Amino acid sequence: MSILQYTNREAPFSIFGSRIGARPNGIALNFVDDSLYAGTGHYGSARVKDATTPANNYYGHPFGLLTYTSPTVKMLRGSNGLYRYQRHNLFLNSDAPVTQSLTGILANATYQVLVTGSGTVTLTNAGSGVASAGSPVSFTASSGTLTCTVAGGPTTVQVVRTPVEAGYVAAAGVKRLGLPFEWDEYGNLLGILCEDQRVNIALWGSDLTNAVWVKTNVTAAKTATGITGVANSATTLTATAANGTVLQSVTAGSTQRITYCWIKRRTGTGTVEMTQDNGSTWAAVTVTSSWARVAIAAATLANPILGLRIGTSGDAVDVGFFQHVTGIDFTTSPIETFALSATRTGDNISLLATAFPTSATAMTMGGQFETSKLNSSSPRAMEILAATTANAAYFVVAAANTTFNVTDTTVQAALTHDPYAAGGLRTVGRIRIRE
Structure with a gap:
């Protein structure tokens, strides 16, 4: 054979x-x-x-x-050239919808509920609103459980994390993920991207206005359009004096680790540097007017303090998906974080x-x-x-x-x-x- x-x-x-x-x-x-x-x-x-x-x-x-086993939804570059979560459906038995409560919803993450056919789905707990055919509901989750109350017999229901690659995925008794297809920035399909499990321990990776990021001679505003193409999904950092810094302290044992983020220049031409050892080592990164992933060399250390330094007063950069991943010396796909570290499970x-x-x-x-x-x-x-x-x-x-x-x-x-x-x-x- x-x-x-x-x-x-x-x-x-x-x-x-x-x-x-x-x-x-x-x-x-x-x-x-x-x-x-x-x-x-x-x-x-x-x-x-x-x-x-x-x-x-x-x-x-x-x-x-x-058979594709991966309990977490992964973000990859989508068919429109922007980063998207892979096709998926968190609603169980989606072709025969019944009222249910979905656990594992991530607080502060964004979701959408889509319905076909007659009937409605009323959302409570993590989200609110009434979804019907042609009228999806988008929300930012406020808790870890979403209750979906079904009425009137809709044909299908889909609950997705957003932004998402378009396409319906039918789920049975467990949530269903489409294969992890990845495209390039021009919309050419590259294939499927299989990755091992990784954990991003840098918190609030796209919202550097959060207090976990200590700003010195830098202002932060979450008003930038990020690598997903979504407005206000990334942070603009502006230096108010030379060598302004934004730093986050992480408690973690000694191991190999790498720090990277997606970044683009908004104004200025001065240096932009990255650290993961509280500035004992600053490494210059190349920043252009287009979004790009930049990283510094992996290092083995404990309790890292990581962040960015902008060399020239008045210079500004947009930053998203700041990541600090342990146990490896190479970059991986984006892992979105909020108040807690986030795990992207391995693709099987x-x-x-x-x-x-x-x-x-x-x-x-x-x-x-x-x-x-x-x-x-x-x-x-x-x-x-x-x-x-x-x-x-x-x-x-x-x-x-x-x-x-x-x-x-x-x-x-x-x-x-x-x-x-x-x-x-x-x-x-x-x-x-x-x-």
């Missing part, structure tokens, strides 16, 4: 024809095309051919094949072996993916997981090389990957794996 995980952009029939070919069995996944192919009536990014079990035959969106995307043809004696597996710097000794990019890890097949991606490992109880064969020649593929997207 043939197993293929493939991300090059080609026509769907080209992918499935050339990669699975005349083989009676195979699977192909393409994560860089999320559009409906004209004339086919299908999304062309996933295909299963199974001559033995025809019920497994599949042609559609990968979401219909994959899998495919049950019962959904596609398998063979105990013959198999071809290929894949194309991109990794950023990884923090594990043997991170898996793709894996066929057996009953035990002693009987698995997986790609291991490390800084020096990539190997394909096949394990049978006590014997492991490690094969160096067969690299594609530079420019040999018309690649515009891929699976992206980050620790």
Whole structure:
């Protein structure tokens, strides 16, 4: 049989024809095309051919094949080039709506409730208002529980954290997250971004007017339009004297840590610097008139004091999603914080072996993916997981090389990957794996 995980952009029939070919069995996944192919009536990014079990035959969106486990909603760059939360739905059994109370709502975060069909949803506790078809309700959560009282039999209900990538996601007995698709700033689909769990312990990362940020010769106003394109979602810092600072003290044990934020220049041309050791070390960061993520080198220390310094009086910058993440030395996707630190859980995307043809004696597996710097000794990019890890097949991606490992109880064969020649593929997207 043939197993293929493939991300090059080609026509769907080209992918499935050339990669699975005349083989009676195979699977192909393409994560860089999320559009409906004209004339086919299908999304062309996933295909299963199974001559033995025809019920497994599949042609559609990968979401219909994959199991995606991630309890928290993640922010990525959306299809409009701005940062958005991935498609999701926090309302349970959303195609058969009934009154329910949703826990795990984050106080101070923004949400929206959308309804289709007749009927209404009345909000109490964390939010208020009455949502109906064509009249969604947006609110800033005041507590951790949202009660949704359903009346009149609406067709669907969707509760989302905002801003969100547009698209309805049907939820069953648990909340449902769409795959973590990511686009570039021009609206080109890059693929899915898989990340390990991370915790941002810098509080009020986009609201530097909060008292946890101590301002010295700096004024702060939460009046800037941030990387999400939402008005008043980021903070403008203006120096009232040379070398004005804004600092936050964090209580945490000694470990490796990295500090970064999204920043753009509003006025002036003077220096802007960042610290995570109370100014014992100031590192200059490059700030332009466009939003960009800037970081300083990771360091190992305890109880960091982190923040920014603006060198010239009168200079101003816009800042959002200030992050301080422990245990790594590279940046990750935005993690929004308010009064408490916030955890973005790891992405776990899998495919049950019962959904596609398998063979105990013959198999071809290929894949194309991109990794950023990884923090594990043997991170898996793709894996066929057996009953035990002693009987698995997986790609291991490390800084020096990539190997394909096949394990049978006590014997492991490690094969160096067969690299594609530079420019040999018309690649515009891929699976992206980050620790």
